[in-house]
Amino acid sequence: MIKFKNVTKVYEDGTEAIKGINLTIPKGKLVALIGPSGCGKTTTMKMINKLISPSSGTILINGKDTSQTDEVELRRNIGYVIQRIGLLPHMTIEENISLIPRLKGWKKEQYEGRVDELLNLVGLEPKVYRKRYPLELSGGQQQRVGVIRALAAEPPIILMDEPFSALDPISREQLQDELKSIQNTIHKTIVFVTHDIDEALKIADEIAVMRDGEIEQIATPSELLSQPANEFVRAFIGEDRLNARQTQMQVIDMMEDNTNYVHYEESEYTLIPYDATVQEAARVLLETGKPYLMVIKDGKKTGSVTARGILRAVASEGKKEARSV
Numbered sequence: 001m002i003k004f005k006n007v008t009k010v011y012e013d014g015t016e017a018i019k020g021i022n023l024t025i026p027k028g029k030l031v032a033l034i035g036p037s038g039c040g041k042t043t044t045m046k047m048i049n050k051l052i053s054p055s056s057g058t059i060l061i062n063g064k065d066t067s068q069t070d071e072v073e074l075r076r077n078i079g080y081v082i083q084r085i086g087l088l089p090h091m092t093i094e095e096n097i098s099l100i101p102r103l104k105g106w107k108k109e110q111y112e113g114r115v116d117e118l119l120n121l122v123g124l125e126p127k128v129y130r131k132r133y134p135l136e137l138s139g140g141q142q143q144r145v146g147v148i149r150a151l152a153a154e155p156p157i158i159l160m161d162e163p164f165s166a167l168d169p170i171s172r173e174q175l176q177d178e179l180k181s182i183q184n185t186i187h188k189t190i191v192f193v194t195h196d197i198d199e200a201l202k203i204a205d206e207i208a209v210m211r212d213g214e215i216e217q218i219a220t221p222s223e224l225l226s227q228p229a230n231e232f233v234r235a236f237i238g239e240d241r242l243n244a245r246q247t248q249m250q251v252i253d254m255m256e257d258n259t260n261y262v263h264y265e266e267s268e269y270t271l272i273p274y275d276a277t278v279q280e281a282a283r284v285l286l287e288t289g290k291p292y293l294m295v296i297k298d299g300k301k302t303g304s305v306t307a308r309g310i311l312r313a314v315a316s317e318g319k320k321e322a323r324s325v
């Protein structure tokens with residue numbers, strides 16, 4: 001757990017970048033810091049691994065005051081990913097990923113296995129990529145390496161500062177999905193800076209909305225959408241998105257009108273909560289390749305949805321939009 005207590009930062013030129021924030025980042029959660037450019041996201045993040053020191057207040061990691069912690073030791077236990085990853089150009093992909101494990105004294109067999117495991121995790125065939133140099137990879141591939149490099153030594157905390165913002169929209173979506181699925185297995189404490197509300201809504205467990213050195217609201221994605229704390233947050237989320245969410249169709253609206261679902265084999269379906277949206281349902285169907293989604297309400301199976309049902313729903317959502325234009 002990371003805790004900020006009345007933390008401020010005034011830069012030497014007098015800029016009051018952080019004006020007294022209190023923030024708790026629970027263990028194992030992904031918390032997004034979001035807000036307009038210059039609101040203090042990067043400053044907040046860099047105070048966690050002591051790249052910047054606070055002017056007043058305390059930052060605690062697992063109850064321990066970071067001002068009392070050795071910064072080299074601290075940084076070895078905190079993964080860090082930035083927008084332009086800065087893989088070391090003269091080192092191979094394997095050497096880049098294994099850098100921190102080697103610094104920590106891991107044995108060769110140990111870190112070699114880890115490199116392969118991580119490359120596989122983001123869909124880069126180890127045989128092909130291990131010995132390549134960063135410039136022999138696309139931007140999206142380099143960023144994947146940046147992400148797994150931060151995971152390599154299994155740090156309990158990972159800081160990510162707009163890690164995907166230099167990527168094209170498709171690579172960006174893919175990496176968001178990959179990060180989400182990785183996080184579902186590793187459950188690290190992740191602080192993720194972004195200025196993209198869609199990205200935050202998609203990947204975060206909790207979102208802290210910042211403005212001008214202060215935190216305006218901390219909430220889960222659905223709370224943020226349903227109860228924005230003030231006009232600033234509302235405007236930042238965007239009126240369109242708030243409205244869209246309210247009218248979005250849920251899987252329960254798309255359930256097939258049949259009773260056969262009780263006989264489906266477990267291998268034929270994936271469970272989905274009744275209030276998942278069409279888009280979420282479509283994503284799950286694509287990811288799993290299974291023919292059905294089993295809709296769960298109050299912990300019980302209530303019906304099923306087929307890929308065709310989803311397509312039909314997506315088509316009718318499209319029509320609704322077309323009509324409203």
Ligand code: ADP
Pocket residue numbers: 011012013015016017035036037038039040041042043044
């Ligand atoms: P964000 O990451 O949200 O864009 P930053 O944390 O980088 O915001 O910056 C917050 C504020 O502090 C901005 O006004 C920025 O200009 C200022 N700032 C950032 N770094 C420095 C610095 N080294 N010296 C002086 N001012 C700085």
Ligand code: MG
Pocket residue numbers: 041042043
């Ligand atoms: Mg920044």
